[in-house]
Amino acid sequence: MNLVIRKLWIVGGMGLALTACGPKRMAPVQQYSLGLSRADYRDYTAARTDICDAEPRFLADELGAMNGLMDRFLSSTDQAKNPNSVDHARHVELLKEASGSLGKVLDVHQSNLRALQKCRFARSGTFPQLAQRGQELVEQSRARMAEAGQMLALREAQARWQQEASQREQTARQTWCAKTPEVGSTDVYYARQFADGRTEWLFCDGHVVQSATTAGSEPTLVSPEGLSAKDRRKVKPPKYLEAAQGYPMEEVDKQPTPGGNSAPAHSSDAAGT
Template identity: 75%
Template sequence: MSRNLWIVGGLSLALAACGPKRVAPVQQYSLGMSRAEYRDYSAAKTNICDAEPRWLSDELGAVNGLMDRFLASTEQAKNPEAAEHDQQVALLKEASGSLGKVLDVHQRNLQALQRCGFARSGGVPELMKRGTTLVEQSRTRLTEATQVLAVEEAQRKWKDEAPQREQTARQTWCAKNPEVGTTDVYYARKFADGRTEWLFCDGHVVQSAGGAEPTLVSPEGLSAKDRRKVKPPRYLEAARGYPAEEIDKQPTVGGDSAPAQSSEASGS
């Protein structure tokens, strides 16, 4: 009887040893319009080398593809003149709160994959090399995102507070009823996309955008008498002579991080 129990026990142990290995659970990740599935083999205490090589390559390749699309879809986030700038900044914001964890898992998986017997066969070496490069590039982009998002907040604050700075400057430098034709600049601002405006006490504005020659914009409702007083070259000259350091500049990435002009801005 005891011999039979010993045999049964031995068979049970043998069957257990040959039974299915622990499988790391699938996790799904979404970023913008991109989707990918991945497994955290380290957290699940499973051996990545036990995975079927073909579907493992597909799985890791899918994460590589997601990182590739993330990098391509955020390369213009630092360029406020790009048509897709706002969309790319939004994607950076989304990634900054979630992508780091996926990068950590992917990096561990790629490092563990190097110890597998199939690590040097087929397209696995290129997959590992590409994945390592993409992880590094994605981490760099996330680091840049911190600055981009900080500047975005500073730009919003600059825009919200600009009307008050403009009003204060007008009250400081303009007469109560300025005469049309006088070329007193009371306030100038430069937007992150390069557009610049010079505001005159008599309501005229000189605008410059995209490297084009500055143009004069007259206020609505000018009488014929007042229009005769307006000499465009004088306004353009006054704009060119306005001190650059007194222009209220919207913050830009790698540039100003706060409004350059205070509420006590100088007139011209």
Template identity: 70%
Template structure:
């Protein structure tokens, strides 16, 4: 081989090597933050890169970091269904933060773990444990996100109930009360119950019976009553009217997810009932 031919052979070999390197796409590093947790990850599928071209040790660190973030997320939100816990508010805030972003990262992580199984090193080192743990953590994280979405919906429903209460009260008053109600008549037009158990019964003449959770009901009189009107007020009658008010007709603030579900439809009549039971 002469000098020129050797030079062309070397240049050609380098070109092939460079072409092979250029064909390997590299997924850019991204960072995801959730609360105090951070994790660097790559979206290999999104970048159309082959995860098997990654350096195994670095890849193991990346996948482990995402598993660690999910572990911290689950630990930090475990009290999201326990309003009595001192960590409840913090859990709810983290769920809200995660609700708009975590699922996208979980989808990327799931794709990475699935693509990893095609690599020659998938069954070696820490990768089997990383895959098993990651799969379990993703399932738990998605369940926690779904739980959080329901709780956020409940919180929103409770807020809307409070906002709409004055209008519902006014509508009930216009429906059931006379224009000039008589003091002492104990005409009750509206009752509401809050999630903390406290209840109010409103009367057309301006009186209100209030009861806190576990407490005895008490009567509150409107301001400016004359002494003649005060003589007409018989507290036991108001308390009796409040106690007799049907619980199912109260305006209740949603206290649980079950309260958000519409009532089940009535069963369709059978042939026997349609025919009058004969």
């Protein structure tokens, strides 16, 4: 064999050997921030790299960091459905922040956990616990995000209902009330029910019947300000309460609630009860 060719073969073989023994290409590190939490992770699937080529110690740190972030996310949003909690507003804001980004990160983390199972070190050290806990946290986080989507949509619908309520009330008054309604006529022109169950019946003469706010209490009649003594004598509270009770519930303007809808527009049959 030609001496020059033999040298080229030797040099080429050494080059291949060095390449095979060199460091494997790793997925780039990405950082995810949610609220005050931070975590570094790698998307091995998108980078077309093998997670099993990662240094086990560093990989365990990455998976543990993501598990920790999800754990903090769950604990920092558990009061989002409790409007009476002092943490309610803060937890809702974190859910809003997560709604636009967390889903993609959960996909990556779950993909990494699945790919981990084929690695030779998957059943050693802390990896079994990391994988089991990580899968649990992914599922819980997805469930929380699904609840958040429904809750945020409901909150938007409730806010829109509140903003448009005055216009609906004004339209109903113009439709069903005389320009100078007679005090004591007990004509209901509009009724609304809030998400917490409170209900109001509005009368053309300015009176309002409000449903009981506590168990065992009776509805109350609220008179308009500036009512003269003559007009006050025309007011018969039982008649207003009876008119409110007789108003069709299907015509009440209801604020959206979970699993419910707003009532339909008032019909001519319901006016002037």
